[in-house]
Amino acid sequence: MVSEEESVLLDLVQVFTGYLLCSCALAAVALISIIWFIRDSLHIHGIDEKHVLVTGCDSGFGDLAARQLDQRGFRVIAACLTEPGASRLRAAASPRLQTVLLNVTDSASVGSALEFVRNETGERGLWGLVNNAGISVPIGPTEWMQVDDFKKVLDVNLMGVIEVTLTFLPLLKKARGRVANVASILGRLSLIGGGYCLSKWGVEAFSDSLRRDMLHFGVKVSIIEPGFFKTQVTDLGLIEDDLKKRWNALPVEVRRSYGDSYLQEYTKLQAFSVGLLCSSDISKVTSCMQHALSARNPRTRYAAGWDAKLFWIPLSYVPTCVADFITGLLLPSPKDT
Template identity: 70%
Template structure:
């Protein structure tokens, strides 16, 4: 028979445990609300601020330029082609300026710095968005040559570093923002080639830049998009380049993969892009805009539900788990693999 003293003790323990759980829950709710409110604070004077964006011919850069232009920012958009610059100018207000920029050419970047410097004057450059990038060639590592890696690295990594270093004095003058576009492939190497290498490099460069520049009031943010429908994920371009890589391989290498592997790989790529790629690229540009307009910008932005709910969480799993998932997404060699 349970005594009154034991009942009282047990009841007291239950109340204490529920009280502790309630306190933890309330603290969590308070922290979430406080973070949400803090995250919503905006800087003032959009119409007094200049933002320079690379890669504005299409995709994320093009939409961001028009988006910020609509908010009143003085946008300077770097485009690779005359057509890209002309089309963007026609779709924006007279306030938006365009210039031709090749991020793999230091002289082109210097010319852009001179143009932007005249535009911003003593105020400096509030925002630098390193958006320009390319994806192909992608595919199995063994199918590549050194030049295939450097084509991507020169744009996606060396270009980002060169642009940042040359524009940094203008950003420093304004105590502004640097926004670098990485990828969930900067967390998980799903494919061979230079793309994943370049995006991992962008992550590392941005982290070191953020720590170095925090003393000068400059904030650095990294955008990590999932899969979106842009020129970077066009399956016709990817398929054509995969064909180029496969065709030039020695016969003994082709034999090691088996007669059906190339077709299986292409089908897998097409299926994955069709299923994974979201057409709503505003999910990415909204993250970029927040990084430029928030009083307290985030260090990293996962853009897209696939990034938030699948790829980024997967990147924290043990290696054997991520390997299992990634291997399940790729075609098997079906008994081949021996030379």
């Protein structure tokens, strides 16, 4: 039999042990957090001697990233699709920034950009490559798409990323540099039909394999996963015009299966969700690009935007039935179902 005094003593020992374990766990978490913060805050030296190539600089993330990296002191080579886009960027940046015309779907254009960059970087090699160029339209219900619609988006968002990366990889290896590929939260959670989600899932997979392959060569690869931001990718005017054309081109029996009001309800919900979630502060994305290029220890993945961190990425981890229910609230139901 255990006496009352011994029972009290055992209870005290258990309480003290529990308190000690909790304190040790909290101390360990605090220590790890401090170490992570310090490690995350360390930056490279000699930025003014390092060249970085950013694609898709005519507008949006690419345009702002090029200007910010230029202000930071990097030797920026901004790849633009059009000469007007390049001219606007040169006018807004320092004389140090260089521009080059680049169509990521054209191998000859990629080759010309390589020669330009090689001449600029010399023996130093290319420190950073930011694969930012991308398109979204056409997106919409899968049944409304043609095979060429998928190819159009995949050629820019995925095959363009792959070809540009492979082309510039020798220069990146020479500098033991960085690659930052812009994927999306839609590379974790497919919310809509068309090639966009497919392309971003592909960017995620390509980046993961590239990171592991390049580990031994000192080239570090990061993936940037933006949430919803106000750029051309989320331009409701472009998206709605394309959806109307697709709806009008559908066979009568297909339109009838969805119901006469489906297109209106679909575009209305798209406008609501984009208006609710889209942030105009695109610097949240370009800050991730800067960190990936300038941090001594760049992160493997960067979630950009409150919706990515607090909603979309957590949603990608829940059971599929739960994710399907929640995402289903963002889409209307066809009338025949």
